[in-house]
Structures are given as structure tokens and as C-alpha cells.
Amino acid sequence: xxxxxxxRELIGHADPxxxxxxxxxxxxxxxxLIARAEMHDRTGKDESSVRGSLVRGRWLNRYxxxxxxxxxxxxxxxxxxxxxGTIAVSEQSPPEVGPVRAATALDVDVSGRRASRELxxxxxxxxxxxxxxxxxxxxxxxxxxxxxxxxxxELEHCVNYALKRETWLTGPAAGSARTVPELPxxxxxxxxxxxKRQSGWGGTRKTDGSRITPDELHLAQCVPEHPxxxxxxxxxxxxxxxxxxxxxxxxxxxxxxxxxxxAEVLRVLARTPGVHFRGMSEVRGHPVxxxxxxxxxxxxxxxxxxxFDRTSGVLRSFxxxxxxxxxxxxxxxxxxxxxxxxxx
Numbered sequence: 100x101x102x103x104x105x106x107r108e109l110i111g112h113a114d115p116x117x118x119x120x121x122x123x124x125x126x127x128x129x130x131x132l133i134a135r136a137e138m139h140d141r142t143g144k145d146e147s148s149v150r151g152s153l154v155r156g157r158w159l160n161r162y163x164x165x166x167x168x169x170x171x172x173x174x175x176x177x178x179x180x181x182x183x184g185t186i187a188v189s190e191q192s193p194p195e196v197g198p199v200r201a202a203t204a205l206d207v208d209v210s211g212r213r214a215s216r217e218l219x220x221x222x223x224x225x226x227x228x229x230x231x232x233x234x235x236x237x238x239x240x241x242x243x244x245x246x247x248x249x250x251x252x253e254l255e256h257c258v259n260y261a262l263k264r265e266t267w268l269t270g271p272a273a274g275s276a277r278t279v280p281e282l283p284x285x286x287x288x289x290x291x292x293x294x295k296r297q298s299g300w301g302g303t304r305k306t307d308g309s310r311i312t313p314d315e316l317h318l319a320q321c322v323p324e325h326p327x328x329x330x331x332x333x334x335x336x337x338x339x340x341x342x343x344x345x346x347x348x349x350x351x352x353x354x355x356x357x358x359x360x361x362a363e364v365l366r367v368l369a370r371t372p373g374v375h376f377r378g379m380s381e382v383r384g385h386p387v388x389x390x391x392x393x394x395x396x397x398x399x400x401x402x403x404x405x406x407f408d409r410t411s412g413v414l415r416s417f418x419x420x421x422x423x424x425x426x427x428x429x430x431x432x433x434x435x436x437x438x439x440x441x442x443x
Contacts (some may be wrong), residue, residue, distance in 0.1 A: 194301060197261060197282030199291050202420045202427045203406060205389055207378025214376040218369035218390060222362040225412040235438025238268030238355040244431040245284065249300065256293035257428070258283045258300075266311065267442055268355060271322045274311045276353075286427040311353065318342070318349035323356070326363035333367060340373045340392055344403050344417075348431060351414040355436070361412035365390075368405070382406050382415040382432065399423045 209217070245259040261281040268274040285291040294300075321332040330336075333346045347364060350356060356364070368374055368390050377389035387406040394401050400422040406415050413436050419429025 195282060196291060196295060197284040199285045199288050200427050200430055202418050203380050203382060203389070203404070203416065205377040205380055205404070208375055208391070210375045214374055215369040217376040218365050218374070221388060221412070222365035222369070225358060225362040225365070228358070228410065233438045235440050237439050237442060238274070239435055239437060239439040240266040240352065240355070240433070241435035242352060242431055242433050243281070245429060251293065256290045258285060258290065258294045259430070264352070266353060268311070271324065272311060272354065275308065276311055277306065277308045279306050287424070318346040322354050323360050323363070326359050329360060329363040330367055335367060335371070340371050341394055341403065343367070343371050344392055344405060347405060348414065348417045351433065351436070352431070358412065365407070365412065377404060379409070380406065385415050386410070387415050393422070
């Protein structure tokens with residue numbers, strides 16, 4: 100996969116309002132930009148180290164990439180930057196797209212000791228709830244989530260590449276996973292309308308399978324076999340509050356957590372600086388309560404919310420919202436979390 104920052108540097112950020120003539124007068128031709136990116140893919144060298152080769156072979160490069168340049172010109176010269184992934188470019192019309200997603204409605208926002216008490220109360224209730232029974236040889240987790248985003252200039256309009264992730268667990272941090280691409284989704288109707296008018300971008304990604312091993316615990320440092328390990332696995336000593344929230348999502352995505360561990364996760368969140376209790380709501384028919392965090396990132400207030408099942412303490416959804424735009428920018432929903440006898 101092409102290094103995103105390298106491609107962004109090589110391609111640059113053109114003003115989409117400029118005409119083709121105006122754009123090319125102040126930057127290298129599109130063919131050269133593509134050739135440099137492709138050269139970096141093959142050699143791993145930066146642009147300056149291959150400049151001589153590009154000059155000597157400029158006419159050959161232009162000939163080879165002319166067709167590609169025609170397809171990509173709307174992207175390269177239209178000023179659409181590459182973000183967290185690459186574009187599956189196509190000569191087809193704009194791809195079929197999925198729905199606009201809205202953040203879960205929450206009407207409570209308390210902080211400080213009151214928020215901590217709310218979460219600790221729910222942790223205590225979880226420990227005294229009726230014993231859970233589950234049948235099945237394998238642990239099974241299925242999520243629907245946004246994996247990568249592609250945005251127009253100035254990040255004004257973004258399309259989110261959605262996927263279905265399925266995980267089959269044979270033991271702690273052991274098993275297999277599969278990701279299946281789904282239709283692109285959006286945080287606002289304006290984003291969807293913008294991208295439905297664009298061509299030259301792909302709407303799908305390939306299905307991917309992988310093995311899960313103890314060395315691949317993603318954001319969490321370990322699997323908490325008992326409540327006493329939760330704080331260590333979430334690395335609360337070194338992580339800031341935002342990273343603790345993300346590590347909680349990662350734990351639920353990749354491991355079946357027993358009830359006492361889920362209760363301890365809530366206690367850790369109750370001690371996390373800046374945590375808010377956001378009240379009650381529903382996620383796909385499941386009654387939930389919410390823990391939230393608000394951070395200021397480059398002038399925009401961002402809210403990140405964990406929505407837990409009121410009865411089981413299982414994480415039902417993670418949502419990230421740009422409060423300045425009132426727009427969903429990150430999304431993970433847990434569709435299945437339990438056991439199965441069927442291996443994918």
C-alpha cells in the first residue's frame with residue numbers, strides 16, 4: 100500500500116476552484132506527479148533521490164502514464180487529498196453509495212464526581228446481575244465500522260469506507276478475522292451529495308482475512324484475564340483519556356470480555372480524566388448508557404462516546420462527532436458479541 104503521507108506530499112493540495120490551465124502553470128504536470136508516486140512505490144526512495152531519473156525519462160513516463168493521468172486528473176488536479184488509505188481509482192461513474200449515519204441522540208451531559216458515580220453504580224449493578232449463559236465452541240464478534248476516510252480539500256466533505264469485521268476466537272487473543280467491504284457511508288447529507296457527483300474514486304475494498312495472535316492486540320497492551328489487569332491492558336498510566344477510550348473499543352473488538360472484566364472497564368472509565376456521563380438511549384434496539392469525552396482538535400470540538408448495554412455492559416457502539424459541524428466522523432457498532440459453533 101502506498102505511504103499516504105508520501106503520496107500527499109508528491110501530489111500536493113491544489114485549489115479545486117482553479118482551472119486545469121491555472122493549476123498546471125504553478126505545479127508539475129500530472130503525469131510527473133503520478134510517475135513520482137509510482138517510482139516511490141517501486142523503490143522506496145523519496146522524490147529528491149529519483150529526480151534525475153524522472154528528468155531523463157520524463158517523456159517515457161508521460162507516455163506510460165498518460166491514460167492513468169486522464170483517469171486521475173479529477174482527483175489530482177481537483178485538490179482531493181489522500182487520507183488514511185488510498186483510492187481504488189476507476190473509469191466508471193461514481194460508485195453506489197450507502198446511507199448517511201447520525202449520532203445517537205443523548206440529552207444528558209454531566210461531568211466530575213457525578214459522572215464517576217453514575218459509571219461506578221452501573222459497574223456494581225453489572226456484578227450483581229443474573230449469571231450469563233452462552234453456548235458455542237467459538238467466541239464470535241461482528242462489527243460494522245468505518246475504516247478509512249477520503250476527504251475533499253480543506254476536509255470539507257468526507258466519504259467513509261465501511262466494512263463488516265468478523266472475528267472467531269478459539270482462546271484469548273487467538274483465532275481468525277475477516278473484513279468484508281460494504282458501501283461507503285457519510286456523516287451528512289451534504290457529504291453524500293458531494294461524493295455522488297464525483298467520478299474517479301472507487302467505492303469498494305477487497306475482502307481480507309487474517310490470523311489473531313497474542314502479539315497483535317492492537318491498541319490494548321494485553322488481554323485482561325481478570326479485573327486486576329484492566330488498567331494495565333488499557334495502559335492508563337501512559338495513555339491520555341482519548342487513547343484509553345480507543346483502547347476500550349479495541350479490547351471489545353478483539354476479545355470476549357467476562358462480566359467482571361466489563362465491570363472493571365467501567366470503573367477505569369469512571370477514573371479517567373475528563374469523562375462525562377451522557378445518559379440513556381438505544382443502539383439498534385439495545386438499551387444503552389453512554390460515557391463521553393470532549394476534546395479540542397485544531398479548533399474543532401470533538402466528542403467521543405462509548406455506548407454500553409444497560410444489562411450486560413457490552414460495548415454496543417463507539418461514535419465520534421465533530422461538534423462544530425454536528426457531524427458523525429467515526430463509527431463502530433457491535434452487531435454480535437457472544438459465542439457460535441459456526442466458523443466463517
